[in-house]
Amino acid sequence: MKAIKNTGLIIFLIGLTLFIGTIFTGTFSLSQSELDNFIKEKGYKNTVIKEQLQKAIVTNEELNIFEFSSRARNAFETSNNFYDNLIAKYDAEKNWDKKGEQYQYKIYGKPHSLSFTLAKKAGKGYAKDNPGLMWFLTFGLGIIGALLFIVPNLILLGKPGIKNDGIYLDSATNRGWIAWLVLIYLVSFYLVLYFMPDYIVNWTFILDPISHFLSGGAASQWFVYGFLYCTIMLTMGVRMYIKYRHNKYQIVRTTSVLFFQIVFAFLIPEIMSSLNMPGYDFKSAFPLDYDFFFEWNLETLRNSGGIGIFILVWGIILTLVIVPVMVYFFGKRWYCSWVCGCGGLAETLGDPYRQHSNKSLNAWKLERWLIHSVLIFSLVMTMVTLYCYFSGAESFIGIKSQWVKDTYSFLIGAWFAGVIGTGFYPIFGNRVWCRFGCPLAAYLGFVQRFKSRFRITTNGGQCISCGNCSTYCEQGIDVRAYAQKGENIVRSSCVGCGICSAVCPRGVLKLENGPEDGRINPTEILLGNDVDLMDLVNNK
Amino acid sequence: MEHIVIIGNGISGVTAARHIRKNSDKKITIISAEAKYFFSRTALMYVYMGHMKFEHTQPYENWFWKKNDIELKEGFVGNIDTGKKNLELTNGENISYDKLIIATGSKPNKFGWPGQDLNGVIGMYHKQDLEKLEKYAPNKETCNRAVIVGGGLIGIELAEMLRSRDIPVTFLVRESSFWNGVLPTQESEMINKHIKEHHIDLRLSTNLKEIKSDEFGQVKSIIIEETGEEIFCNVVGLTAGVTPNIDFLKDSEIEIKRGVLVNRYLETNIEGVYAIGDCAEQQQAIGLRRNIEAVWYTGRMMGETLAQTICGNRTAYKPGHWFNSAKFLDIEYQTYGWVFSEKSKKDTEQYFQWKHPKDNKCITISFDKNSHQFLGINTFGIRMRHEIFDKWLTENQSIEHVLEFLADANFDPEFYKLHETEIVEKFNQENNSNITLKKKSWKRIFSKA
Numbered sequence: 001m002k003a004i005k006n007t008g009l010i011i012f013l014i015g016l017t018l019f020i021g022t023i024f025t026g027t028f029s030l031s032q033s034e035l036d037n038f039i040k041e042k043g044y045k046n047t048v049i050k051e052q053l054q055k056a057i058v059t060n061e062e063l064n065i066f067e068f069s070s071r072a073r074n075a076f077e078t079s080n081n082f083y084d085n086l087i088a089k090y091d092a093e094k095n096w097d098k099k100g101e102q103y104q105y106k107i108y109g110k111p112h113s114l115s116f117t118l119a120k121k122a123g124k125g126y127a128k129d130n131p132g133l134m135w136f137l138t139f140g141l142g143i144i145g146a147l148l149f150i151v152p153n154l155i156l157l158g159k160p161g162i163k164n165d166g167i168y169l170d171s172a173t174n175r176g177w178i179a180w181l182v183l184i185y186l187v188s189f190y191l192v193l194y195f196m197p198d199y200i201v202n203w204t205f206i207l208d209p210i211s212h213f214l215s216g217g218a219a220s221q222w223f224v225y226g227f228l229y230c231t232i233m234l235t236m237g238v239r240m241y242i243k244y245r246h247n248k249y250q251i252v253r254t255t256s257v258l259f260f261q262i263v264f265a266f267l268i269p270e271i272m273s274s275l276n277m278p279g280y281d282f283k284s285a286f287p288l289d290y291d292f293f294f295e296w297n298l299e300t301l302r303n304s305g306g307i308g309i310f311i312l313v314w315g316i317i318l319t320l321v322i323v324p325v326m327v328y329f330f331g332k333r334w335y336c337s338w339v340c341g342c343g344g345l346a347e348t349l350g351d352p353y354r355q356h357s358n359k360s361l362n363a364w365k366l367e368r369w370l371i372h373s374v375l376i377f378s379l380v381m382t383m384v385t386l387y388c389y390f391s392g393a394e395s396f397i398g399i400k401s402q403w404v405k406d407t408y409s410f411l412i413g414a415w416f417a418g419v420i421g422t423g424f425y426p427i428f429g430n431r432v433w434c435r436f437g438c439p440l441a442a443y444l445g446f447v448q449r450f451k452s453r454f455r456i457t458t459n460g461g462q463c464i465s466c467g468n469c470s471t472y473c474e475q476g477i478d479v480r481a482y483a484q485k486g487e488n489i490v491r492s493s494c495v496g497c498g499i500c501s502a503v504c505p506r507g508v509l510k511l512e513n514g515p516e517d518g519r520i521n522p523t524e525i526l527l528g529n530d531v532d533l534m535d536l537v538n539n540k
Numbered sequence: 541m542e543h544i545v546i547i548g549n550g551i552s553g554v555t556a557a558r559h560i561r562k563n564s565d566k567k568i569t570i571i572s573a574e575a576k577y578f579f580s581r582t583a584l585m586y587v588y589m590g591h592m593k594f595e596h597t598q599p600y601e602n603w604f605w606k607k608n609d610i611e612l613k614e615g616f617v618g619n620i621d622t623g624k625k626n627l628e629l630t631n632g633e634n635i636s637y638d639k640l641i642i643a644t645g646s647k648p649n650k651f652g653w654p655g656q657d658l659n660g661v662i663g664m665y666h667k668q669d670l671e672k673l674e675k676y677a678p679n680k681e682t683c684n685r686a687v688i689v690g691g692g693l694i695g696i697e698l699a700e701m702l703r704s705r706d707i708p709v710t711f712l713v714r715e716s717s718f719w720n721g722v723l724p725t726q727e728s729e730m731i732n733k734h735i736k737e738h739h740i741d742l743r744l745s746t747n748l749k750e751i752k753s754d755e756f757g758q759v760k761s762i763i764i765e766e767t768g769e770e771i772f773c774n775v776v777g778l779t780a781g782v783t784p785n786i787d788f789l790k791d792s793e794i795e796i797k798r799g800v801l802v803n804r805y806l807e808t809n810i811e812g813v814y815a816i817g818d819c820a821e822q823q824q825a826i827g828l829r830r831n832i833e834a835v836w837y838t839g840r841m842m843g844e845t846l847a848q849t850i851c852g853n854r855t856a857y858k859p860g861h862w863f864n865s866a867k868f869l870d871i872e873y874q875t876y877g878w879v880f881s882e883k884s885k886k887d888t889e890q891y892f893q894w895k896h897p898k899d900n901k902c903i904t905i906s907f908d909k910n911s912h913q914f915l916g917i918n919t920f921g922i923r924m925r926h927e928i929f930d931k932w933l934t935e936n937q938s939i940e941h942v943l944e945f946l947a948d949a950n951f952d953p954e955f956y957k958l959h960e961t962e963i964v965e966k967f968n969q970e971n972n973s974n975i976t977l978k979k980k981s982w983k984r985i986f987s988k989a
Contacts, residue, residue: 166705464865467597471592515982527927
């Protein structure tokens with residue numbers, strides 16, 4: 001069994017190495033006619049860019065993606081600089097007509113994204129020509145290796161039950177060198193994905209056939225991300241099924257979160273795009289789905305006929321009605337640990353790291369400041385955006401619409417939710433984003449704290465203060481602090497993953513939805529001690 | 541300002557300190573030789589097993605004590621002069637007190653076995669025991685086998701700990717079945733089987749004769765009393781119960797027997813000196829309880845109670861209905877009220893038992909043969925609500941009532957398979973009754989007794 005496990009690890013690492021190695025393969029260049037077509041397709045009216053691109057990438061040289069990207073970005077920059085200079089020149093000459101003319105020649109967009117579009121057409125090589133085989137060598141080996149590593153646990157872990165042996169003795173789960181390596185890998189992955197998508201264009205070639213099959217279009221970096229996300233969640237979901245096989249709550253919850261990720265977040269939007277509808281994740285609620293009210297999205301929905309209107313109405317009802325009502329009945333867990341994609345990754349890939357959340361009082365203070373700030377930020381951004389959309393203005397209360405959207409997308413959308421939120425799993429735990437950043441979680445938290453039937457019930461006086469619950473709380477709640485006082489746990493940040501209840505050796509904790517009366521139950525003396533409570537209170 | 545000195549920072553002493561602080565601004569000092577900051581003793585096992593780090597066993601952050609003005613003193617009390625109200629620490633330091641709380645807990649029993657003080661012989665009680673275990677049994681290469689002597693709760697925990705690092709374990713149990721002085725046969729046998737499933741070499745009806753040493757004063761092997769068999773091992777765990785940790789009181793005026801003798805108010809023979817927790821011995825037993833109760837919960841309750849007395853509200857220690865819990869490897873155990881083993885139960889006490897055909901789940905309900913009054917329940921692998929059983933015990937409900945409303949009491953996580961129907965059916969068959977199980981009702985669960 002150990003041997004199978006180790007073989008699996010080796011196969012997985014080979015798959016991972018090939019996956020990373022793929023980035024460096026292939027050559028990138030365009031023929032003259034391909035470039036002409038591209039420029040026509042894009043409707044570029046300027047001649048400088050044509051010249052520049054011709055010089056840079058219509059070539060017989062064997063450029064790798066990095067050289068190609070650098071040349072392409074250079075070409076766009078040179079072209080834009082040229083017209084910027086003209087604009088400055090005509091501005092100085094006060095030649096307004098001429099100045100105005102030049103703007104049509106400017107090419108907007110992030111340099112790496114422009115380069116990505118070109119690279120998508122320019123790529124040649126093994127990954128592009130043999131996507132099937134490459135899929136097997138990267139994704140395939142990764143999945144097979146991971147499963148060979150995971151499935152022997154059925155026997156190696158012994159009888160069903162809580163299996164946390166050695167978590168703090170293992171470099172991977174105790175912030176050792178393996179954990180730091182994983183952190184570096186994940187952070188690099190997110191940086192490249194968000195800010196240098198052209199570098200991973202080879203990965204999109206591997207998935208082009210699958211993307212064509214699902215939506216009829218070629219794979220973008222987001223398709224790669226979505227596919228990888230589902231693959232990782234499924235594989236690590238198997239790990240969850242094995243690890244918590246004695247615990248039906250965990251089994252049902254894991255199944256739910258896998259279903260919503262694969263069907264709602266991945267398949268339905270892809271199929272919708274194949275039907276010429278806007279691809280929409282029906283479970284993704286504003287303000288987590290922070291660009292729902294951005295102009296481009298509203299425009300897309302408005303131009304998509306009936307389905308567009310339906311999505312618009314659904315999105316608003318989801319946030320204003322469905323989400324809070326469900327939180328009232330079931331707690332925010334219905335979303336955060338049963339449905340949400342971020343939660344889904346945290347509960348599968350992130351499960352080995354759940355113990356790293358900080359339980360100190362200071363961390364709790366920081367959490368409340370940060371998460372509520374992000375909520376306010378997202379609401380202000382949306383207000384500005386909507387005002388500008390309807391009024392046609394460029395700014396509102398002194399905030400520029402474009403600036404606030406860009407800032408939020410960059411700081412919160414990319415850095416906080418992605419790079420830090422997932423990249424830091426191995427060191428800061430698996431719910432950094434959900435705990436400190438997610439504006440939707442902040443909103444659900446208010447409802448859960450003040451108007452909900454959900455609580456974690458503490459079982460009388462049975463707590464022995466061992467600390468397993470607090471240690472394994474991914475949200476950094478000091479569960480024991482409540483349990484050892486005999487108090488129920490009612491906290492806005494609780495995502496109801498149920499692990500505190502699972503790891504409790506004395507059966508003290510139970511997640512349940514019950515009457516609001518008695519949900520919060522401060523206790524003076526713990527159950528079991530028959531001091532006369534009335535005397536106690538009267539003597540105070 | 542009155543100075544309250546507490547010797548021992550386990551659950552009893554710390555609970556007393558916290559509740560004194562809640563109710564007064566008296567000066568509080570806690571003295572401990574074991575650890576500066578309070579930690580949960582019951583969690584030490586999880587540190588060795590790698591579920592937690594030691595710091596996770598500390599329920600309060602380190603700033604807590606200063607913020608609450610509770611002074612922590614590291615030291616070992618050598619002498620108590622109750623006349624002068626003065627403590628002398630072994631490092632020569634003197635501390636005077638106005639009121640003294642003795643909460644020094646227990647130490648592992650040693651029954652005078654030859655070799656019981658060799659290197660590699662350990663108990664599993666103090667923080668230092670954990671450190672020793674890390675030293676003598678860090679892995680299966682250093683420790684080829686460990687022998688555990690004494691089949692109680694600590695023994696089985698120590699076995700689980702060692703097995704988590706794949707160290708072979710031989711488990712010597714004096715009784716003919718695990719913990720059968722406390723557990724009914726059905727349960728005791730289920731645990732026997734479960735112990736073996738975990739590849740622990742369980743030896744029932746087996747006693748230790750002696751521990752043999754190698755030339756360096758290190759454990760080499762043990763000899764079994766009954767057969768003379770020699771078992772080679774590197775570590776011997778002595779887990780045959782505990783005894784109050786009160787040797788330092790022998791020369792004081794404070795009256796002791798096995799523990800520090802106290803009345804119902806937890807007062808010793810000396811005014812202003814109290815004892816709580818494992819080290820306290822009741823002059824007269826309370827109900828069916830033992831005079832010395834070495835249990836986490838009772839220590840905590842005594843701490844809560846004594847804090848009232850210290851703060852001017854003289855309160856007798858009145859533990860309510862007995863409850864306890866434990867975990868035997870993978871099997872959780874809870875008990876409410878009194879269920880005695882076949883060995884020690886009275887003739888009027890009758891069992892109703894149910895066992896799952898496959899899983900490690902079973903219950904034993906004890907009730908009065910004549911009146912059918914519910915006396916207590918043992919549950920294995922099924923969690924139950926403390927509040928509900930406490931209420932039923934207070935109301936002197938019948939076993940029929942308990943079974944009828946058993947669904948209210950279930951505390952298993954959501955989606956778990958429930959067994960109340962099978963349980964009630966079995967009772968009906970055995971007793972020709974026709975109890976119908978009521979559906980769970982929040983209203984009943986929340987109604988106060």
